[in-house]
Amino acid sequence: MNKKYWVLWVVGFLCIPFACVEQISFPLDRQEEKLIVFGQISNLQEEKYIFLSSTTSQDRQPLSSGDYLVLNDLPRPVTNAQVSLVGSDNSTFLFTHQSDGRYDLSRNVPILDGVSYFVEIQVNGKTYRSSPEEIPEAVGSDELSYDFGRGELDGIPGLALISIYSDVELPETSEPYYLRWEVEEAYFWQLTFFPNPFNQGPPPCYVFEFPDSERIPLLSGESLRGGVEGGRQLLATRQVDQSFLSRHYFTVRQISMSKSAFDYWRNVRDLVNNTGSVFDTPPAPIQGNIVNVNDPDEVVLGYVEVAKVAQKRIYTTLADVPFELEEVCTYQPGKPAIEYPQTCRNCNAFRNSSTQTPEWWFDQ
Structure with missing residues (x-):
């Protein structure tokens, strides 16, 4: 064998x-x-x-x-x-x-x-x-929303969570259609500003991830009428952490295939x-x-x-988060740089990151 x-x-x-x-x-x-x-x-x-x-x-x-x-x-x-x-x-x-x-x-x-x-x-x-x-x-459209709350994720109860939802409007067609949703996230990560003679701050850092990679939302329109609401779909859930200290985007792609x-x-x-x-x-x-x-x-x-893809974005800021989040990269006088987490010192410490601002970042 x-x-x-x-x-x-x-x-x-x-x-x-x-x-x-x-x-x-x-x-x-x-x-x-x-x-x-x-x-x-x-x-x-x-x-x-x-x-x-x-x-x-x-x-x-x-x-x-x-x-x-x-x-x-x-x-x-x-x-x-x-x-x-x-x-x-x-x-x-x-x-x-x-x-x-x-x-x-x-x-x-x-x-x-x-x-x-x-x-x-x-x-x-x-x-x-x-x-x-x-x-x-044809492809439908999504009206996005999010909820914060506490719940279980990966078998761990009582976690601070955010859930991404869509109130789906189905494609306006009498022909069969087949839909899938993908959710990507992107957030700004504030690197530590270490004092220096030029007073030059760290470069911007943007991190890209999938919040709930094992969830694959699917919908077949073979027995549904087009042009009507498809109900509320839970698209992704992820734990709330320090990535929510700054602007945090969720990009939803409704994919007609x-x-x-x-x-x-x-x-x-x-x-x-x-x-x-x-x-x-x-x-x-x-x-x-x-x-x-x-x-x-x-x-x-x-x-x-x-x-055929219909794409929408929704974002949160720290003011939206109902949980207390501890700053992890704030500069502390006298603390050696080596004692800061690597993710506070170098954007490349994240697996998928960039110092280039996405062209859509300030569209909303």
Whole structure:
């Protein structure tokens, strides 16, 4: 029997400038490396992205880490691929490799209604393609709100929490539609201002995360009427901490997608929420929409979705928070800098951060 292990793959937790993707775990065998593909082509005027990585295998070579060789089971970025977006109108656009297996397409590339698109990947002498999809015709809208309160999270009771809700208005269409919600967060983190001869303050620091990555809200409109309210949806819950000392944004993306994409994400949700009882379906790799054009039997993980997205943001400030929050990075005379947390001294201490202010930060 092949040895099983849990692998973090990209749907991983990675961020392009001010947009992130979630972290999902799947069990796989170690017999051979498998390509992992994840991306979204949407109507929004933003960079489109494809993430490429590969799973571990018995033949994986260790990496050099200083004076040591390291071998782990984490996916490794694929950096030697050529990635293209191909449209049924004979258009072709090349992605540019940025870093860590991330390939970007300019925000200026138009994604047109009525045109089907697929992604083609050429790597190591193989060609992979996603199934062609068109942007859906309709998407609904969200009226966002939040509540503070105390409750249980990850089995810990009595925590200070914030919950993000949407009063959903469904798409105005008689055709079937399939919706998914993503919630990203971004907050300003105040680094410690250490006195210096130039009286120069620290750079701004913006941190990007997913507040509730295992929650995958889905809604199928096959049996619902369009143009009506879809009820109140709980989209995310997270613990209130020092990140709420400054402005803290939640970005909600309502994603209208194909039935195939909906089925994929429903399977992901079922796997993530598997309780482990004897009646549960055993965990297994989930079939996506990418194939090796010369070897259809090769297992390729992930999904490239073509989606219509409606995006809204809501934010809190310290004045909104009903809990007392202790300042952690305030300068204290006589306290050596090394005794301050690393996150107070360097924005790069956060896994996904930037010193560049998002262009939308002061829009609201």
